[in-house]
Amino acid sequence: MSKVYRLRISCHCERNEMERGNLINRDCFVVPPRNDNCGIGDNFIDLINEYNYNFPHELIAQNPANPRDSAKLLIYKQGMGKMFFDTFSNLTKYLPKDAVLVFNETKVIPARLTLKKETGGKVKILYIKTCRDLIKVLADTRLRTDSKLNLNNNIFFRVEKQEEKYYFLKPSFPVKNLYNIFEKYGQTPLPPYIKNTQLNEDELRDKYQTVFAKIRGSVAAPTASLHFTKRLLSKIENAGFDIRFTTLHVNLGTFAPLTEENIKTQKLHSEYYSIDTETAAFLSEAKKSGRPIVAIGTTVVRTLESASDNKGNLVKLLGETELFIKEGYKFKFVDGIVTNFHVPKSSLLMLVAAFIGKRKMFELYRKAIERKFRLFSFGDGMMIY
Numbered sequence: 300m301s302k303v304y305r306l307r308i309s310c311h312c313e314r315n316e317m318e319r320g321n322l323i324n325r326d327c328f329v330v331p332p333r334n335d336n337c338g339i340g341d342n343f344i345d346l347i348n349e350y351n352y353n354f355p356h357e358l359i360a361q362n363p364a365n366p367r368d369s370a371k372l373l374i375y376k377q378g379m380g381k382m383f384f385d386t387f388s389n390l391t392k393y394l395p396k397d398a399v400l401v402f403n404e405t406k407v408i409p410a411r412l413t414l415k416k417e418t419g420g421k422v423k424i425l426y427i428k429t430c431r432d433l434i435k436v437l438a439d440t441r442l443r444t445d446s447k448l449n450l451n452n453n454i455f456f457r458v459e460k461q462e463e464k465y466y467f468l469k470p471s472f473p474v475k476n477l478y479n480i481f482e483k484y485g486q487t488p489l490p491p492y493i494k495n496t497q498l499n500e501d502e503l504r505d506k507y508q509t510v511f512a513k514i515r516g517s518v519a520a521p522t523a524s525l526h527f528t529k530r531l532l533s534k535i536e537n538a539g540f541d542i543r544f545t546t547l548h549v550n551l552g553t554f555a556p557l558t559e560e561n562i563k564t565q566k567l568h569s570e571y572y573s574i575d576t577e578t579a580a581f582l583s584e585a586k587k588s589g590r591p592i593v594a595i596g597t598t599v600v601r602t603l604e605s606a607s608d609n610k611g612n613l614v615k616l617l618g619e620t621e622l623f624i625k626e627g628y629k630f631k632f633v634d635g636i637v638t639n640f641h642v643p644k645s646s647l648l649m650l651v652a653a654f655i656g657k658r659k660m661f662e663l664y665r666k667a668i669e670r671k672f673r674l675f676s677f678g679d680g681m682m683i684y
Contacts, residue, residue, distance in 0.1 A: 328353055328665050343559045350652070351643045352661060354668055360677035361495045363506050368531045371672050371679035375663055377655060382663065384670060387526040387680065391538040395591040395635065395684055399582065400535060403521040403598045404544040406512035408478060409485030409504060414448040414456065422448060424456075424468070425488055426481070426518060427551055432474055433459055433467040437551070442466050450484060478515050488518050490554055490676050492642070507676075516548035516571070522639045522676045523596035543582060547572040547598040547620075557646055566621040567646055572602040579606070579613040586611045586632060593635040593684060597650050600624065600633050607632040625649040626656060635684025640667060640674045654683050 364370035374383040374393045410426035424436040442458045449455045456468040487503040498506055509524040536542060552568025561567055586592055594600045605620035606613045611632055641647040652660045672679040
């Protein structure tokens with residue numbers, strides 16, 4: 300019997316929820332919020348639970364498809380109301396005419412280090428960002444301010460301060476050399492649901508990285524792009540479609556649970572993005588001429604929508620984005636998306652729902668799960684346009 304994650308298993312008020320379109324079938328694939336009055340309120344818990352669903356545990360992909368473009372692909376064409384099932388290797392059959400595909404060329408850094416405390420114990424830290432001459436990290440154990448953490452006899456970090464769950468460390472070397480330290484001594488950080496991967500560190504540095512990764516800065520991969528091989532990219536261009544690249548550095552906020560503050564402020568975690576001027580000019584002209592803009596991944600959606608003005612011009616080409624996209628959002632630039640299947644109650648799931656609504660999104664998820672599509676970062680994907 301399949302083991303199923305039931306993140307909330309109450310199926311009360313099913314009839315009313317069916318009428319609202321929040322349940323797809325009677326086995327409670329989509330889990331309604333718990334509410335004494337049998338209704339969806341405006342409070343935080345109810346809102347988050349609208350994006351909950353059940354899934355078999357064994358569908359969480361622990362290893363990537365091999366080859367990458369053999370991953371399954373669900374295609375949903377909104378205008379036709381039709382659904383197709385194929386693999387990424389055949390993507391060109393389903394792309395809209397004259398489409399421009401936009402990718403994120405960020406590069407994942409091996410951002411986890413194992414250090415030795417002065418007491419002799421070990422601590423694992425995860426790099427978050429650089430703050431002038433300090434680095435902001437998470438640690439798997441409590442650290443004492445002003446204590447020393449040794450990487451080896453020559454390299455160490457000193458704990459300068461703590462702010463909430465984060466620690467700020469001062470390295471014994473110039474911060475500009477940080478990425479070189481990570482490349483030599485670091486480990487690739489994986490999402491918490493990938494617990495049993497068969498890949499060693501060298502393999503992870505290859506497989507949990509896009510084939511076109513270029514600009515270092517992410518602690519997580521833009522996973523929709525993991526499905527693309529050099530062969531597939533050439534096939535796309537040979538079929539007459541254009542490809543362009545932007546950058547958004549994915550940080551730990553991608554895996555962080557949504558908070559009441561996110562809902563209250565209508566803002567998400569901050570992530571740095573950039574688009575070069577030549578790419579911006581090309582994409583803006585393509586948009587004006589009516590060519591479909593297909594974002595490969597949620598990170599590209601955030602990048603393009605953050606950079607665009609209301610007239611479809613990419614104008615803010617560099618900066619931090621806190622954009623929170625959910626149902627009701629009016630897309631200014633992006634017409635379609637290629638994306639993986641996301642964890643319940645996440646901002647990524649909300650972003651996908653902004654394209655087609657919760658009801659249709661969960662219908663697609665149910666169909667994918669019935670067909671044993673693999674889920675999350677190493678899993679299969681879908682294209683919506």
